[in-house]
Amino acid sequence: xxxxxxxxxSDSRQPFEIAGHQxxxxxxxxIALPISKFSSGTPVTLDLRILHGRQxxxxxxxxxxxHGDEIIGTxxxxxxxxxxxxxxMAGTVIFAPVVNVFGFISHDRYxxxxxxxxxxxxxxxxxxxxxxxxxxxxTEVIARCELGIDIHSAAQHxxxxxxxxxxxxxxxxxxxxxxxxxxxIIESPLRPGSMRAIAKEKGVNMLLLEAGEGLRVDExxxxxxxxxxxxxxxxxxxxxxxxxxxxxxxxxxxxRSTWVRAPRGGIFRPSKISGTKVHTGDKVAIVSxxxxxxxxxxxxxxxxxxIGHRQLPIVNQGDALLHIAEVRSIDTxxxxxxxxxxxxLDDVMLDDVMLDExxxx
Ligand SMILES: [Zn+2]
Numbered sequence: 001x002x003x004x005x006x007x008x009x010s011d012s013r014q015p016f017e018i019a020g021h022q023x024x025x026x027x028x029x030x031i032a033l034p035i036s037k038f039s040s041g042t043p044v045t046l047d048l049r050i051l052h053g054r055q056x057x058x059x060x061x062x063x064x065x066x067h068g069d070e071i072i073g074t075x076x077x078x079x080x081x082x083x084x085x086x087x088x089m090a091g092t093v094i095f096a097p098v099v100n101v102f103g104f105i106s107h108d109r110y111x112x113x114x115x116x117x118x119x120x121x122x123x124x125x126x127x128x129x130x131x132x133x134x135x136x137x138x139t140e141v142i143a144r145c146e147l148g149i150d151i152h153s154a155a156q157h158x159x160x161x162x163x164x165x166x167x168x169x170x171x172x173x174x175x176x177x178x179x180x181x182x183x184x185i186i187e188s189p190l191r192p193g194s195m196r197a198i199a200k201e202k203g204v205n206m207l208l209l210e211a212g213e214g215l216r217v218d219e220x221x222x223x224x225x226x227x228x229x230x231x232x233x234x235x236x237x238x239x240x241x242x243x244x245x246x247x248x249x250x251x252x253x254x255x256r257s258t259w260v261r262a263p264r265g266g267i268f269r270p271s272k273i274s275g276t277k278v279h280t281g282d283k284v285a286i287v288s289x290x291x292x293x294x295x296x297x298x299x300x301x302x303x304x305x306x307i308g309h310r311q312l313p314i315v316n317q318g319d320a321l322l323h324i325a326e327v328r329s330i331d332t333x334x335x336x337x338x339x340x341x342x343x344x345l346d347d348v349m350l351d352d353v354m355l356d357e358x359x360x361x
Contacts, residue, residue, distance in 0.1 A: 016052040016059075016092050019140055026054035026087040033140055035101065035133060044102070046136060049095045051084055057091025057238050060147040062229055063137075064096070066118050066195065068103015068110070069214045073151025076209075076225035083230060084239070091238040094141055100133070107215055109155065119191065121198035138198060147176070147205045147236070149229055150195055153221070156214035157312035160323075161274040161305075161337070162224040165208040167196065168255060173205055179235035180207060180228035181247030183275070183340045184307055186325060187255040207232070213311060220341060248340040252305050252333045254325035262287050262315040263296045270322065273309045275341065277327075277334040278302075284322055287315060298322075303330045305337065 013025035023029040029052075032045035062080065064073020077097040084093070098104045100117050110116055115130035123134025142148060154160040163184040166173040177185045190197040196206045209228065212221035231247050233239045262268060270285040278284060278300035288295035298321065308323035315321065327333050 013054065013056060016050060018048070018050060018094070018144065023050045023052040023092075025052055027052060028086050033136055035136060036129065038102075046096065046101065046133070046140075047098065048141070049081065049097075051081075051086040051089060051093045051095070053086050053089030053091050053238065055090035057089075058147060058236050059092040059094070059145045060149070060233075060236070060238075061094040061096060061141050061145045062149045062151070063099050063141075063195075064151045065104050066099045066150060067116070067152060067214075068100040068105075069107050069156055070109070070151075070153040071104070071215060072153045072212045072217055072221055072225065073209075074098055074104075075217045075222055076151055076229065079222065079226045080229050083226070083241075089233075089238055091233075091236065093233070093238075094145065096137070096141060099137060102129075109214070118195055119193035121193055121195055122201075134195075134198075137195075138202075142195070142199055142202060142204055145204055147207070147232075148195070148199055149207045149209065149232065151209045151211070151225060153210065153212040153214055153216070154308055158308060158310055158320075159213045159274055160210045160308045162209065162211035162221050163307055164228070165196075165210060167200055167206070170205070173207065176205065176207055176232055176235065178251070179231050179247055180209070181231055181340070182209065182211070182224050182228055182251060183248075183337045184252040184254065184305065184325065186257065186307070187253075188257075210308075224341075250336050251340060252325065252327045252337055254304070254307075254327045257304070257307065257323060257325040258302060259320040260284065260298055260301065260322040260324065262317055262319045262321055263298065264294070265316045266290065266294075268310060268313045268315045268319075268321055270309060272306055272322070274306050275334070275337050277305050277330055278324060279330070287321075300324060302326050305330075305333050 015022040031048045035044045074097045111130045120130035120134040123131045162182045164177040164182045165186045165188045168187040199206045212218045266287045266289045272284045282300045285298040304324040304326045307325045
């Protein structure tokens with residue numbers, strides 16, 4: 001195809017239609033989908049930004065704060081938006097930085113009816129509030145896409161090592177997860193009622209990023225997320241960003257994990273946290289009473305890598321303390337993760353394209 005032909009075909013790209021709106025090729029638009037009203041009567045909308053590239057390509061979505069207190073996706077989307085220009089893009093991206101509006105403003109995982117939006121798919125137009133929101137997101141966003149990247153963090157007072165979760169045994173998802181370049185890839189079963197489960201049923205591929213802590217924005221997690229979303233877009237030929245580094249090779253990969261729980265109530269003192277490797281029997285934490293008496297030593301039940309840990313030292317018996325993923329080739333995993341997180345930070349420090357305008361100032 002000559003340049004002239006390619007220009008003609010790109011100029012003739014159809015507008016993107018959503019909820020009665022049209023977004024012209026090479027432009028972006030903000031769409032506010034009506035959801036309901038707050039109890040005060042103020043309208044509640046699901047706010048989307050659509051970037052409709054000039055060239056043909058895949059349609060994908062990127063969502064954050066499906067659990068309202070998991071705000072890291074909102075910040076990742078803000079920074080990704082600052083890097084993209086629809087006039088230079090192929091394909092289309094629907095960004096939904098705050099899906100659970102109610103939980104976001106009340107700093108809560110759930111909706112006001114105590115339902116979990118990520119257990120309410122596929123949703124119904126006349127169902128509960130959670131079910132109605134799931135229905136709107138499914139019909140207006142998921143149904144238009146071939147891939148979604150949904151961004152979560154751990155719950156409040158917990159931290160997750162940045163990790164991509166994908167459905168088991170899907171080679172295309174494994175390829176996209178490797179392109180994303182997070183320190184760990186976890187193949188995990190799909191929960192009934194989750195966005196990932198309904199997307200799979202509809203033939204939409206999903207990457208789920210778990211990174212950082214509820215109600216917090218930590219720089220490493222944000223950078224993993226920003227570079228990961230851009231790398232997946234580059235892998236799909238939606239952007240050609242030469243300054244964006246390559247995904248680090250050999251993330252930790254796992255399909256089985258286990259939680260280590262508190263053997264008693266008291267004060268939790270971890271000796272190993274997320275990103276470190278453990279062998280079966282290694283001491284990982286102590287829980288004692290407030291005076292330091294009656295200490296219970298906790299050991300790792302499997303060989304693996306710690307992918308999540310509790311941040312709050314006050315614990316009840318049975319509380320989940322450390323999340324350990326079983327990994328193959330355990331002996332080199334810690335160095336690999338160190339290299340990946342180090343290279344993510346180095347990459348970003350040295351590479352101007354990854355610097356946010358606030359950081360430059
Ligand atoms: Zn979540």
